[in-house]
Amino acid sequence: MLAAPDAFQFEATAQETNAAGALKSDYEALLENLDEAFLVFDTQLNVVSGNTLAQAFAGRAQSELHGASVFDCMPQPLASILADRLQRVLRARKPERFEAGAFDGRQIEARVFPCSGGAAVLFNNVTEAFHL
Structure with a gap:
């Protein structure tokens, strides 16, 4: 049948x-x-999603992060550095890695990589290793 x-x-x-x-x-x-803060940005550099560690890292609730510009969710100078790297990754479609100081004295390693609809970032606190 x-x-x-x-x-x-x-x-x-x-x-x-x-x-x-x-x-x-x-x-x-x-x-x-993940043991790292993770954020996904769209092509306009607005947050699409993130994990709980990213919320803690940014000091904002998920509802405040979603749709926020990189400049609204990260302190300076990290926001400007990250925006520059996000734009480079979006153009070249190749991952990048950088280290920068965070607003609270932490040293942050960030890995930025392309994903569908934008770019994603993994943040790792490397303060202890930085001071060795």
């Missing part, structure tokens, strides 16, 4: 929906289990 084409389409769509839901859950779990 042959099934109607719509039944196959519905089944594939349900499978795709389940797979997308599982992928989203895995992505969220990965972000929250």
Whole structure:
């Protein structure tokens, strides 16, 4: 017995929906289990998403971070340095790494890399290693 084409389409769509839901859950779990602050920026340098460590790093709640400009969520001079690196990564589509001082005396290592729809940043506190 042959099934109607719509039944196959519905089944594939349900499978795709389940797979997308599982992928989203895995992505969220990965972000929250990172030992580093993680932010995703769009091409206009506005925050698209970030993990809990990024919220703590920026000193802002998720609701305040989402949609905020890099200049609104990071202190100077880190915001200007990061904006420059984000723009370079967006143009070249190649990852970059840099170190900079943060507003509170910490030394930060940042890895900026391209992703779909923008660029992402991993921040790592390297203050102890910096002072050795």
